[in-house]
Amino acid sequence: MTGTEDADRWGGESDADRTGMSEEVLAALAAHPQDMADLVDALSPRVTDQESLLRLMQKVSVQAVRLLPDVRWAGVTAQFDGDPFTCAHTHHRVLVLDEEQYRGGDGPCLRALRSGRAVHADLDELHRRWPRMGATARAVGVRAVTAFPLRAGAIPAAALNLYCTSESASARLDVHLPTVLVEYLQRGLADFVAANPQKTSHVQLLQAIYAQTVIGRAQGVVMVRSAVDKDRALDELTQRARQRRLPLWRYADEVVNTVPD
Incomplete structure (x- = not known):
């Protein structure tokens, strides 16, 4: 039964309407029932303060490495009312590569954050666009980077950064799973910003x-x-x-x- 047929059967109400889950989450549940059950259980607690936001960011980074092929390391870059900084990471290599981007003022994660579009760069493109980062990536064994932008409502706030050991990793990424991870992070960021309207979030x-x-x-x-x-x-x-x-x-x-x- 298609989503349209199902909506017709229930008087125009879709699966997403009835469950409160997005179409992406439902699609991922259908494709990866056990993985998604574990993921939803891990990420379901709502963000109420900075500690719970950081816990969510770390959990999402760990789940990205667990679920996504060729993603060896992951982390989250945030930027509120100050300079960008790394909020979560699964390995010190993430910090090394993130800091290279911060020092240069550009790179996949900063470009995704500012443009609002996902950015993928293999090693050749890293060398061409960001030579210092390309050299660092090669040195630590990273062959590709994919960064997904994160928004808190209408505010560009962060990026989920995936560091891969294969240059063709993006072609094998299940389209639904990264979307689900991004969705949970954006919900957490929105909760945090709503609870902290004052401009002290960065601090x-x-x-x-x-x-x-x-x-x-x-x-x-x-x-x-x-x-x-x-x-x-x-x-x-x-x-x-x-x-x-x-x-x-x-x-x-x-x-x-x-x-x-």
């Missing part, structure tokens, strides 16, 4: 990124010192921060900065 996200980074480093210190796993280390940090009446990130910062060289 808030940078602070949240620092907090997450320093907490992760402190977890590593506690894991080594106390011979516990990651969850127990976080519990220990949280308990001690409460005893000291400090924010978790501030106590974590103390832990990291008291580690001997």
